[in-house]
Amino acid sequence: MGTSETTGWQWLAIALVAVAAVVVTAAFTADAGSARPEPVAYDETVGVGLTMEAEQIARAEGASVPRAEVFYSQFRYVVGYPGIDRLVSALDAPARASQFGFPLAVYVSDYGGVSVDCSAGGSLSASATPEWTPAGTAHYVVDSDARSPAGPVIVPFEDRADAESFTEDCGGRVVDWQTVRAREPTTDDPAAGVRAQVEQRASRADEQVAAARERRDRPVSVVVGRDVATLRAAIDRAPPNTTIRVPTATTVGNVTVDKPVTLRGEGTRLDGGGDGTVLRVTADRAGVVGFEIVGVGNATVGEPTNDDSSWDAPVRQGYGQSDAAVAATNVSGLFVANVSVETPASGFVLVGTPGAVVENVTVDGTDDWRDGFMGVVGMDEPIVVQHSTFTDGRDGVYLHRADGTVLRNNTFRRNRFGTHLMYTSDALIADNRARDQSHAGIVVMTDPSGNAIVGNDVRRARSGILTAGSRSYVGHNVVVGTERGLSTNAGRSLYEHNVLVDNAVGVIAATIVPSNRVVENDFVANDRHATSRPGPMRSYTHDGRGNYWSGAYDLDGGGPTLSRTYSATDSVDRRLHRSDAAVVLDEAPSVRALRSLRGTTPGFRSASIVDTAPLTEPANPRLLATATNETTGGGVSP
Amino acid sequence: MIRRLDRFWTVFGREVRGLVRTRVVFVLGAVIAALAFGVARAGGGPSGGYVPTVVDVLVVVELLVPAAAFAIGYRALADATARGEPAVLETYPLSPWTYVAGVYAGRAVALLAVVVVPLLALGAHVATTAGPETTVLASHRGVDSVSLYVRFVALTALLGLVTLAVALALSAVANSRRRAILLGLFGLLLAVAGTDVTVLTALGGGLLDESALGTALALTPSGAYRGLVFEHVLSVAFEGRSGFVPTGIALVASLFWWASGLSLAALWAGFR
Numbered sequence: 001m002g003t004s005e006t007t008g009w010q011w012l013a014i015a016l017v018a019v020a021a022v023v024v025t026a027a028f029t030a031d032a033g034s035a036r037p038e039p040v041a042y043d044e045t046v047g048v049g050l051t052m053e054a055e056q057i058a059r060a061e062g063a064s065v066p067r068a069e070v071f072y073s074q075f076r077y078v079v080g081y082p083g084i085d086r087l088v089s090a091l092d093a094p095a096r097a098s099q100f101g102f103p104l105a106v107y108v109s110d111y112g113g114v115s116v117d118c119s120a121g122g123s124l125s126a127s128a129t130p131e132w133t134p135a136g137t138a139h140y141v142v143d144s145d146a147r148s149p150a151g152p153v154i155v156p157f158e159d160r161a162d163a164e165s166f167t168e169d170c171g172g173r174v175v176d177w178q179t180v181r182a183r184e185p186t187t188d189d190p191a192a193g194v195r196a197q198v199e200q201r202a203s204r205a206d207e208q209v210a211a212a213r214e215r216r217d218r219p220v221s222v223v224v225g226r227d228v229a230t231l232r233a234a235i236d237r238a239p240p241n242t243t244i245r246v247p248t249a250t251t252v253g254n255v256t257v258d259k260p261v262t263l264r265g266e267g268t269r270l271d272g273g274g275d276g277t278v279l280r281v282t283a284d285r286a287g288v289v290g291f292e293i294v295g296v297g298n299a300t301v302g303e304p305t306n307d308d309s310s311w312d313a314p315v316r317q318g319y320g321q322s323d324a325a326v327a328a329t330n331v332s333g334l335f336v337a338n339v340s341v342e343t344p345a346s347g348f349v350l351v352g353t354p355g356a357v358v359e360n361v362t363v364d365g366t367d368d369w370r371d372g373f374m375g376v377v378g379m380d381e382p383i384v385v386q387h388s389t390f391t392d393g394r395d396g397v398y399l400h401r402a403d404g405t406v407l408r409n410n411t412f413r414r415n416r417f418g419t420h421l422m423y424t425s426d427a428l429i430a431d432n433r434a435r436d437q438s439h440a441g442i443v444v445m446t447d448p449s450g451n452a453i454v455g456n457d458v459r460r461a462r463s464g465i466l467t468a469g470s471r472s473y474v475g476h477n478v479v480v481g482t483e484r485g486l487s488t489n490a491g492r493s494l495y496e497h498n499v500l501v502d503n504a505v506g507v508i509a510a511t512i513v514p515s516n517r518v519v520e521n522d523f524v525a526n527d528r529h530a531t532s533r534p535g536p537m538r539s540y541t542h543d544g545r546g547n548y549w550s551g552a553y554d555l556d557g558g559g560p561t562l563s564r565t566y567s568a569t570d571s572v573d574r575r576l577h578r579s580d581a582a583v584v585l586d587e588a589p590s591v592r593a594l595r596s597l598r599g600t601t602p603g604f605r606s607a608s609i610v611d612t613a614p615l616t617e618p619a620n621p622r623l624l625a626t627a628t629n630e631t632t633g634g635g636v637s638p
Numbered sequence: 639m640i641r642r643l644d645r646f647w648t649v650f651g652r653e654v655r656g657l658v659r660t661r662v663v664f665v666l667g668a669v670i671a672a673l674a675f676g677v678a679r680a681g682g683g684p685s686g687g688y689v690p691t692v693v694d695v696l697v698v699v700e701l702l703v704p705a706a707a708f709a710i711g712y713r714a715l716a717d718a719t720a721r722g723e724p725a726v727l728e729t730y731p732l733s734p735w736t737y738v739a740g741v742y743a744g745r746a747v748a749l750l751a752v753v754v755v756p757l758l759a760l761g762a763h764v765a766t767t768a769g770p771e772t773t774v775l776a777s778h779r780g781v782d783s784v785s786l787y788v789r790f791v792a793l794t795a796l797l798g799l800v801t802l803a804v805a806l807a808l809s810a811v812a813n814s815r816r817r818a819i820l821l822g823l824f825g826l827l828l829a830v831a832g833t834d835v836t837v838l839t840a841l842g843g844g845l846l847d848e849s850a851l852g853t854a855l856a857l858t859p860s861g862a863y864r865g866l867v868f869e870h871v872l873s874v875a876f877e878g879r880s881g882f883v884p885t886g887i888a889l890v891a892s893l894f895w896w897a898s899g900l901s902l903a904a905l906w907a908g909f910r
Binding site: 009010020023024026027028030037040041044045046071072073074075076077078101104571590593594 | 647651677680681694697698775776777778779780781783785786788789792870874875
């Protein structure tokens with residue numbers, strides 16, 4: 001080795017060591033995490049928003065909702081919150097650290113830069129979209145008159161002077177961020193409130209049914225065929241609050257019921273003649289009991305109207321005006337019972353009918369759901385539909401803005417959807433059975449809130465129960481033999497005591513931002529017990545109790561929960577119920593080493609579902625027994 | 639002084655050429671790369687970012703790096719001793735310190751090559767794959783940062799250099815290949831498990847309480863490594879939790895293991 005060659009090597013070695021030293025020094029002196037991310041437009045954030053209806057109303061009214069956005073240490077997306085109270089309760093949420101890490105930066109709307117007032121009925125309005133300001137240094141007006149469609153709002157300002165001038169017009173007082181953080185959080189467990197309301201909603205429906213059933217007890221004043229020839233003549237002659245008896249089958253064409261009377265048949269056939277709606281109810285407190293209605297027209301979509309400029313005018317035209325056996329608009333106290341319908345369009349179309357009750361009816365649609373329409377359409381007001389059967393329709397029950405509706409003990413067969421909720425909040429969907437729907441058993445769309453889906457039994461459909469919106473309660477349901485059992489698309493919601501058997505996928509964790517509680521459910525013999533859409537880790541454990549996953553195991557034995565964490569999305573765990581050899585791989589040192597520290601970076605990991613306290617035994621043994629009992633293809637056991 | 643440096647370079651060059659000639663280091667490098675990539679990919683860390691990747695590979699790296707250090711170092715001096723090289727060296731004006739330093743430096747280059755290159759490649763893989771699933775929404779990196787990964791690689795290199803010094807000392811003590819293998823295995827087991835088990839036993843036996851736990855762990859090479867990784871890399875994943883091990887003590891202890899390993903090797907080589 002010559003001297004010059006050695007010198008060359010030496011220089012290279014020295015240069016390499018120097019470069020490495022500089023890079024390493026730089027890496028250790030750089031303060032990772034000190035850079036504060038710049039705020040982004042609210043539209044580019046992910047979050048659990050207002051109900052879509054509230055958002056539509058806010059937009060229509062020009063109301064402004066104070067917003068917040070948070071950059072979390074382990075979550076790649078920026079999370080947006082409609083309302084400062086939402087922000088505070090999200091920051092205080094117990095699962096926050098294990099899902100998102102800690103907040104790197106928090107921004108809130110600055111109402112200082114825009115012209116703002118609260119004169120329009122307290123509704124907060126702003127001349128433009130407010131800019132962002134860091135939450136920690138902002139000033140907040142609390143207890144003012146300002147409101148959003150979702151309730152009172154806290155209004156943030158960058159400058160204290162702006163905040164104070166706002167209080168001169170709208171009242172309230174100015175506080176700092178620490179005080180806002182320390183405020184009593186809005187309910188930590190929003191869906192538990194919905195669970196608590198289930199019984200209340202049921203008894204309110206009982207009252208509604210009891211009131212409507214009074215239509216059955218009216219004295220008979222006219223008998224069609226004896227006193228008068230036609231139903232039309234009978235309605236004209238009958239005094240209000242009496243019963244018209246219809247003992248014999250009759251072709252009625254299109255009849256308008258414009259008096260508070262009860263039409264009572266004995267299973268009597270009413271033929272509409274195949275054109276239009278058979279009975280159109282325009283009077284309050286009408287009753288239709290004991291008929292077999294045929295000859296309904298086949299129009300499903302109404303005429304376009306120009307006088308309706310509301311945001312949902314196309315929906316009203318498209319869904320609220322179809323031909324039906326019975327249609328009612330803007331009447332109260334309607335009672336329909338013991339009516340069977342054969343229809344190429346809808347069974348019952350109820351638009352603006354507070355107190356309406358439909359019970360013990362059957363609606364038979366078309367062989368192909370695409371040719372027919374809805375069993376029941378309910379719009380604008382709460383209705384009760386119970387103990388009824390809907391077969392071969394588009395949707396068994398379709399609801400639009402029918403907040404507070406109760407659907408219970410119904411059976412849906414071979415429809416597109418069993419029940420279909422649009423813009424409908426605070427409903428109770430209980431103890432219904434759905435079999436062989438082509439698309440889904442129970443579908444909730446358009447981000448409503450406060451819905452309760454309880455005790456339903458859905459089998460054989462593409463999807464079982466699809467939720468949406470927020471603050472919902474989904475409990476004690478059975479879903480068997482679907483491609484997707486249950487979607488947890490409704491955020492801040494409670495999914496408990498459900499039984500998912502023999503589905504291609506039991507549960508699909510669908511929201512990007514995890515905010516749900518999913519516990520005490522039984523997952524048995526699904527191809528995949530659960531899968532997750534992108535987003536941070538979801539923890540399916542609460543208060544030391546998780547779910548029952550067939551295949552999950554531990555080597556300790558004993559105890560109500562397993563000591564070994566189960567992850568339904570893990571490539572080994574998810575095969576445990578399908579192959580015992582997966583246990584052997586699961587115990588491999590390298591696999592265990594891989595898992596040992598994963599819990600430290602949950603937020604960065606996408607699409608994972610982890611249960612740290614899987615149940616040793618099924619949580620719902622009786623429901624599980626009913627789920628695995630029925631083996632017939634299409635029959636419904638009584 | 640200049641002459642001593644030249645002699646150091648001569649020994650160093652000979653070691654590097656010898657290692658390149660045997661090609662074993664290339665196989666070792668390929669194995670480490672395959673394992674690091676395999677574990678990280680199986681864990682899904684690279685799509686999450688640098689910190690999740692570190693979490694995925696930490697346990698495997700903590701076992702692999704000492705293993706590689708012992709594989710590269712266990713015969714470094716034993717072979718030479720068995721061939722009677724020190725006796726020959728005595729006829730040259732070459733001090734055992736220079737000799738050991740040259741051997742160590744040569745082996746260290748090989749070790750760093752098989753450890754650091756795969757980890758840097760893994761880092762490059764993270765840089766190209768980590769990213770949000772959608773571009774519709776605004777995204778950011780959170781606390782994740784390439785500087786954290788560089789810290790991890792640097793700390794891993796430190797662990798390798800320390801265990802290589804210990805391996806060299808054991809290699810000097812052994813004067814036959816067979817004994818070198820046994821001593822090497824002993825050293826490896828001590829490094830990857832023995833020291834932690836000792837601390838665990840002391841903790842269980844009441845000899846140690848939690849106030850001294852961090853210090854006790856910092857005193858062992860692998861405990862210091864793991865502690866420093868938690869302290870300087872993974873701490874970003876913890877809110878309000880730091881003080882895993884005292885950094886100063888961990889660094890001084892690592893330096894101590896490194897210096898005493900090389901000193902022992904030099905003294906032993908000189909003694910013979």
